[in-house]
Amino acid sequence: MSEPLGVALVGCGTVGTGVAKILSRHADRLTGRTGGRPIVLRRVIVRDADKPRECEVPPGLIATDHTVATSDPAVHVVVELIGGTTHAKRVVLDAIAAGKHVVTANKALLAAHGTEIFTAARKHGVAVCFEAAVAGGVPIIRTLAESLSANQITAIQGILNGTSNFILTSMAEGGMSYDDALKEAQRLGYAEADPTLDVDGSDAAHKLAVLAQIAFGVTPKPTDIERQGIAGIQAMDIRFADELGYTIKLLAEAWASESGPGPSTVALHVAPVLLRHTDMLAQVRGAYNAILVVGDIVGETLYQGPGAGMMPTASSVVGDLVDLAVGRAQHTFAAAKLWSAPGERPAFQIAPSEKVRSRFYLRLIVKDEPGTLADVCRCLADQEISISSVIQHEAQDGHPEKTVPLVIMTHYSETGQFRTAAAAVGKLTGIVSPPVFFSVDD
Amino acid sequence: MSEPLGVALVGCGTVGTGVAKILSRHADRLTGRTGGRPIVLRRVIVRDADKPRECEVPPGLIATDHTVATSDPAVHVVVELIGGTTHAKRVVLDAIAAGKHVVTANKALLAAHGTEIFTAARKHGVAVCFEAAVAGGVPIIRTLAESLSANQITAIQGILNGTSNFILTSMAEGGMSYDDALKEAQRLGYAEADPTLDVDGSDAAHKLAVLAQIAFGVTPKPTDIERQGIAGIQAMDIRFADELGYTIKLLAEAWASESGPGPSTVALHVAPVLLRHTDMLAQVRGAYNAILVVGDIVGETLYQGPGAGMMPTASSVVGDLVDLAVGRAQHTFAAAKLWSAPGERPAFQIAPSEKVRSRFYLRLIVKDEPGTLADVCRCLADQEISISSVIQHEAQDGHPEKTVPLVIMTHYSETGQFRTAAAAVGKLTGIVSPPVFFSVDD
Incomplete structure (x- = not known):
């Protein structure tokens, strides 16, 4: 039997509780999935050690200082489940510096500090896994990073x-x-x-x-x-x-x-x-x-x-632990070069949405007066946007007298042009409240 | 730059053509995805070397004998795309015996000879990948074998x-x-x-x-x-x-x-x-x-x-090649122990569907005579199956005079009991053609 993969949970709220449950209740199953390597919970770091918790954790594993986990040689992976971008960042960078792999469900942290975290991980030869960070139990990270690699x-x-x-x-x-x-x-x-x-x-x-x-x-x-x-x-x-x-x-x-x-x-x-x-x-x-x-x-x-919840998200966290125990995650981390320095990996440029072409739904509250519809249509025509359909119903409860909702569906235009038209519509005297508009996917 | 991963295609029909296109047109992309290891087409084995083909393959790579591929030291992976279970099995076993990894889209081969093939692969220390064997471009194999491993x-x-x-x-x-x-x-x-x-x-x-x-x-x-x-x-x-x-x-x-x-x-x-x-x-x-x-x-x-088609299936084949180039697939193969000897991996027992509980749709063509519905209901009641709803319309074009379709939706019962009831219904004198029935998923 191989050396167990030692895990520390930092944060034992909803998802952490789920992870602890899976590790304790399904230890045999997981050892089967890793090809014989047990996954063992070594440390659980919480804010309040005395708080009664659903977590089935032996009291001896609980501590309040995350360095208890990052300094423990029996811990190979730190699972960050505290959320936020301040203390969580500290925990993750400390874990990496101590040579521990990291599993996190923290999308805000990755979005804000991905480059710093991944650069540190590459430097220290550890992997960062984050299947649980997007869409809970749906394996979208592996799908993008591995399955669709062609x-x-x-x-x-x-x-x-x-x-x-x-x-x-x-x-x-x-x-x-x-x-x-x-x-x-x-x-x-x-x-x-x-x-x-x-x-x-x-x-x-x-x-x-x-x-x-x-x-x-x-x-x-x-x-x-x-x-x-x-x-x-x-x-x-x-x-x-x-x-x-x-x-x-x-x-x-x-x-x-x-x-x-x-x-x-x-x-x-x-x-x-x-x-x-x-x-x-x-x-x-x-x-x-x-x-x-x-x-x-x-x-x-x-x-x-x-997309969320204790067990679906924990399913993704434990899936990452299995990948680390098997050795897959380390290969993926090395090959994918995520959040790497500019030039290391071909990158797209981020463009504003203005050039994206779409149809639009435009809903207005208009005064029930002659000429308003003509004015609205003129604003759209000025941006070369043609109208696909119009709905105007009678005034409804809750609207001031003499105003009615007006809905216009357009043909395709660039988003920027539509926004310009909508801004012009909003300034018309016949328009009672700011225009509401959404793009339409056909 | 690492040593290239050498690939031989055995079979260059629809999917093979797609794989060859991806390898030649997107070589740089794939090298990026493997972390720097090129994936290179070394051999293409076909039945008729002179047949004009859409494949963008240098003529020097084409041969008709698969042992040209399995004996080539520059080939690391044999991609079996010929289908069937006879010659394909020979190709796969020869490749494995020669120490080549195998990628296949051949579900019939795996269903019939999975144990023999995987046992041979374990013996020779190579991996067998088959993402393309089920559901074309949908990454269901990785999902079951890796993502949902918890x-x-x-x-x-x-x-x-x-x-x-x-x-x-x-x-x-x-x-x-x-x-x-x-x-x-x-x-x-x-x-x-x-x-x-x-x-x-x-x-x-x-x-x-x-x-x-x-x-x-x-x-x-x-x-x-x-x-x-x-x-x-x-x-x-x-x-x-x-x-x-x-x-x-x-x-x-x-x-x-x-x-x-x-x-x-x-x-x-x-x-x-x-x-x-x-x-x-x-x-x-x-x-x-x-x-x-x-x-x-x-x-x-x-x-x-x-679920099929040249490029979606080729997408899955090339995804497997990337996994082999990265080194992931080898870990998955070793850990998953698929098609292994009894006892090596916990296994379910296969049960007949008789005990599966379901609702049922039963459609009959019945003589438009008194008592037929009563007889049908009696057959169902004898198996303790209760009826949820009944539809009987007037006779339609195409049916002999004096027969009408009769549709019965049941409440839940065991499949075996329902089948017994349906067999009894089929023997009733008022029933013109064999009962048609499907389970209902609610």
Whole structure:
């Protein structure tokens, strides 16, 4: 029997508890999967050693100082599950400096400090694994980094935030308002008390940054990923979209382009998008995650599963531990050269989304007066955007008298041109509230 | 720069041509993915060296005798793409005996001779990779063997035969008869001139046998996998199912069970199944493949993509070559112990499907006479099967006078009990043609 792989958990909240459960309950199974090498929990680092916990951990393994783990020669892997980018970064860099492999579920940390962490890991000859950082139990990291290695990825469209998807599903299927759907998500534990990072697109943007590093070699700064959250989506938008045959989903998207001279570019953004009801991503309900990946050789492939939660995320963490025990992860780490110095790996340039061509959904609240529709159409025509369809219903409850919602679906245009047109529309005297618009994926 | 990985293609038909294209057109990309090790085509073995081919292969590489490849010290990997189980087996065993790794897309070969091939590979210290053998471009092999390694798989439901799925989609969406849909599939190149292995479930059964080896450690004999094809599905079955809210798909299924004393069991079968319209697998259209995998830790995950074709399958073959060049595949091969001797790896026992509980769709052509429905209901009641709903429409064109279709949906029962009941129904004097029945997945 080989020397066991010693594991230290730093952080024993939801996911950590799941990992500890798997390691203790399924030790024999895991030894079978590694070809005979046991995976053994050596240390559990927590903030409060006395707090009662669900974790089935012998009390002797618990400590509060992470250097107890990083200085233990019987520990080969440090699993960072505390979240955030300050103390977590310290823990990860200390582990690397001590020659320990790292497994992390921390997308914010990778998005912010990937280069520093991976450079340190290469220097110290250890691997960093992060299957759990994106889409919980869905093996999207391995898929991009290993399975599709024959391909250049040309597009990614992901439902990467389960909270937002749960809210949008509740609005679409239960006819709820955004506020009620959010409260329901909080009641059921799908949303935090402060849901900002989930519903404003930040969490999805962190995950997209990680996927884009693997697929395109880019290291986007926070400002490089445009993000639009779901808080501006009203119940009427869900209804209008449905009437037109579409479902609204918060998507994290990457679109590569090789058009024109110069290097290839990739546009990255997180935004609500109208998808046809029959689209695979439109079918993804509740807290599930799904990622459509387009490769230049394989074509379209789709990966779906639970995007968060104790056991799905722990499944991915333990999968990484098995890879380290087998020796696979070390090879992948060395070959993939992720977050490496410029020039070490071919990289795309990050382009703004302005040149991405799309159709658009534009929803306005307009005064019920002659000439308003003509003015709106003129603003679109000035940007050479043609109109595909128009819906104008009678005024509804909750709107001031003499205003009505007006929905316009456009033909294809560049995003930048559409935004210019929408800004002009917003300045018209007949427009009561700021224009709401989403791109449409056909 | 490391020593190149030398590759020999044995067979240069559709998939081989795709592999040769990728190796020649994307050499730089692949060297980047392997961490610096080029992947180089050294030999191409074909039946007819003079046949004009789309393959971009220097004529000097072409030979007709596979031992030219297996005896070439510059060849490290033999890619077997000839299909069948006779000559292909010879090629694979010769390659292994000569110390070459093997990459194959041949599910029939693995299903029939997996143990012999893997035993030989272990003896000679080489790896056998087969991502392309199941579901074309969908990375389901890596997913089961690596990504979900923390889990015991508890169920697999796969649309694994694109030809059948194309035919069923055409019947459902185009209102075609089975015969017309098959002709359309042949016209478009989705079905062979002799489509037997695709439409009778044999091809899907080979693929299920491969997946079941990874997930459950079982090595099913051909008779261990019950198979029912799609040729018995009539247009009216598609319509009745639709009326009830279901889509008919040909599924390859594995259901594990730990109930009762003794070892865990797994039931394996290929059959048409009624899926709710909203089910993810029901949405899979045309020649696509999709696999729902349930793990005891991660829960439900789904993988979808092109199930066949030159480039998707070549994408998987080249992914395996990258894994071999990086060194990952060798670790996976050693740790996974696939097709190993009994006792080396915990294995399920294969159980017949009789104990699998399901609802059923039963469609009969009955004489329009008093008492027939009562007799049918009695046969079901004798097996303690209760009826959920009944549809009886007026007689339709094409049926002899005084006969009508009768559709019964049952509540849950054991498959064996339902089959007994259906056999009894088939003997009733009021039943004009053999009962048609499919299980219903709710």
